[in-house]
Amino acid sequence: MDTAKAVANSDEASLNQEAIKVEDLHKSFGQLEVLKGVSLTACKGDVVAIIGGSGSGKSTMLRCINFLETPSSGKITIGGELVEMHADGSPSNRRQIERIRTRLAMVFQQFNLWTHRSLLENVIEVPVHVLKVPKSQAIVRAHELLERVGLGDKADTYPAYLSGGQQQRAAIARALAVDPSVMLFDEPTSALDPELVGEVLTVIRDLAAEGRTMLLVTHEMKFAREVANHVVYLYEGRIEEQGPPAEVFGNPKSDRLKQFLSSVA
Amino acid sequence: MTGLLDSLGLAQSAELLSLSPPGWGRNLLRGLSHSLQIAFGAYALGLVIGLFGAYGKLYGGKVTRDLLAIYTTVIRAVPELVLILILYYVGSDIINKISAAMGGGRVEINGVAAGIWVLGIVQGAYATEILRGAIQAVPLGQIEAAKSYGMPAIMTMRRVTIPAMMSFAVPGLANLWLIATKDTALLAVVGFNELTLETRQAASSTRAYFTFFLAAGFLYLMVTLFSGVIFARIEKWARRGQPSLTGAGR
Ligand SMILES: Nc1ncnc2c1ncn2[C@@H]1O[C@H](COP(=O)(O)OP(=O)(O)OP(=O)(O)O)[C@@H](O)[C@H]1O
Ligand SMILES: [Mg+2]
Numbered sequence A: 001m002d003t004a005k006a007v008a009n010s011d012e013a014s015l016n017q018e019a020i021k022v023e024d025l026h027k028s029f030g031q032l033e034v035l036k037g038v039s040l041t042a043c044k045g046d047v048v049a050i051i052g053g054s055g056s057g058k059s060t061m062l063r064c065i066n067f068l069e070t071p072s073s074g075k076i077t078i079g080g081e082l083v084e085m086h087a088d089g090s091p092s093n094r095r096q097i098e099r100i101r102t103r104l105a106m107v108f109q110q111f112n113l114w115t116h117r118s119l120l121e122n123v124i125e126v127p128v129h130v131l132k133v134p135k136s137q138a139i140v141r142a143h144e145l146l147e148r149v150g151l152g153d154k155a156d157t158y159p160a161y162l163s164g165g166q167q168q169r170a171a172i173a174r175a176l177a178v179d180p181s182v183m184l185f186d187e188p189t190s191a192l193d194p195e196l197v198g199e200v201l202t203v204i205r206d207l208a209a210e211g212r213t214m215l216l217v218t219h220e221m222k223f224a225r226e227v228a229n230h231v232v233y234l235y236e237g238r239i240e241e242q243g244p245p246a247e248v249f250g251n252p253k254s255d256r257l258k259q260f261l262s263s264v265a
Numbered sequence B: 001m002t003g004l005l006d007s008l009g010l011a012q013s014a015e016l017l018s019l020s021p022p023g024w025g026r027n028l029l030r031g032l033s034h035s036l037q038i039a040f041g042a043y044a045l046g047l048v049i050g051l052f053g054a055y056g057k058l059y060g061g062k063v064t065r066d067l068l069a070i071y072t073t074v075i076r077a078v079p080e081l082v083l084i085l086i087l088y089y090v091g092s093d094i095i096n097k098i099s100a101a102m103g104g105g106r107v108e109i110n111g112v113a114a115g116i117w118v119l120g121i122v123q124g125a126y127a128t129e130i131l132r133g134a135i136q137a138v139p140l141g142q143i144e145a146a147k148s149y150g151m152p153a154i155m156t157m158r159r160v161t162i163p164a165m166m167s168f169a170v171p172g173l174a175n176l177w178l179i180a181t182k183d184t185a186l187l188a189v190v191g192f193n194e195l196t197l198e199t200r201q202a203a204s205s206t207r208a209y210f211t212f213f214l215a216a217g218f219l220y221l222m223v224t225l226f227s228g229v230i231f232a233r234i235e236k237w238a239r240r241g242q243p244s245l246t247g248a249g250r
Helices: A012-016 A058-065 A094-101 A119-129 A135-148 A164-176 A194-209 A221-227 A245-250 A255-264 B002-007 B011-017 B025-059 B062-077 B080-101 B111-137 B140-148 B153-190 B195-206 B209-238
Strands: A018-029 A032-043 A047-052 A073-078 A104-107 A182-186 A214-217 A230-235 A238-243
Touching: A018 A058, A032 A058, A032 A230, A032 A238, A047 A058, A047 A221, A058 A073, A058 A182, A058 A214, A104 A164, A104 B140, A119 A135, A119 A164, A119 B153, A135 A164, A164 A194, A194 A214, A194 A221, A221 A245, A230 A245, A230 A255, A238 A245, A238 A255, B011 B209, B025 B062, B025 B111, B025 B153, B025 B195, B025 B209, B062 B111, B080 B111, B080 B153, B111 B153, B140 B153, B153 B195, B153 B209, B195 B209
Parallel strands: A047 A214, A047 A230, A104 A182, A182 A214
Antiparallel strands: A018 A032, A018 A073, A230 A238
């Protein structure tokens, strides 16, 4: 059985600690079954690294969690709240989805900043318009966040004038601005030139250190080993192996994982 | 001044074009004002139709998409002059039938309103295609980002899609505006006193064809030049955040 984490036999306290719980998630694109029953639990403060070969379904899984992709079946519980789904997997309560999405901040491989808005405008956009935070308050907070990711002097710059690393750090500031309960990272450094990867990883490392709950799809094995407290290896739409990083990287059991690790090393 | 005009043989023209009678200048300006009112109205109506049309074509159901395909194809296939004749006469016929059915008499069709409707429907077909293309050119990731942060669909359209598509749409929309100003001339055929009809009347009453049509041409040219300045500004605004090819900073 591939129930994800050994949840300390669910007493009430630990239930409340579950930030994300995915149960038996399936997803098909037409005939192609991409996720074949994935279950995963992330508790508050967990940093879960998701690794696996190209096409193994990592992005699809992450995108199903905030319903950017409609699951085919399964159960998803966010912060103890079960997402209402129709039989076909589509969300049945649009309001609920929109509310839940504001608590799950996604950081994309391609940054996906809004190019017609300055960095400051990007960062305040969701707080002001979706969360209805007073604008002046959002601006103060946005400046703090941009400062924090090292872009304090770029608040009025448009994304296209920045390097990939700077754009990704801005995207992280945008994610932090909604004060998310979980951050979802989908290969945040894969689109970056090698010399820019470090600056983004530094920011993510800080976030992990301050106890942010994160799901992190990454190809940076060294980094995953360092920041994650739980590693999930996905193979062809199933969780092939999972556990603490020392186990998964230091003493892999499955042959596929061994092979994968040696291929990326 | 008078001496100069005299020596160039233009004194007569100046008199014909003067704003006070017996000059026809005031008539031409009234025609221009009507033309601009119709162009503005039709353009605005066309943009509204175009926005709904574009979204309908992209996200609508099968029936919506089929109906819109028929609309844009037919309107763009048939010559504008023919469309104007059809829409104008069919439109006023329908209005009169309705009025008669409700026991009313013949309705006086307001020329400006009729012109706005007729040209607006034509403009809408072109605007639909321009905006559809522009919406499709917006990187999907930007729309997805909005969605992933819990933005409702309408807010995403207002805050992300429409501003982001503007830079793709503005050049096409600028063309469409110029077409709108010139298409108003076609309304002369249904007897609406816009600039071209006023010009023709002035010309045939005075036999000074050359003077009046040159003056009208000049007015149309001024409208175009002025529009060019305005749209250049709009385009600059719409392209904010995009580095220009020449590399001039932001
Ligand atoms: N929208 C889609 N339509 C059809 N097939 C899709 C779609 N999105 C993903 N797939 C397929 O699903 C499979 C899993 O894709 P996914 O993007 O989840 O992989 P991944 O593990 O993130 O890979 P990578 O490391 O390359 O990002 C792939 O075979 C892909 O071709
Ligand atoms: Mg991926």
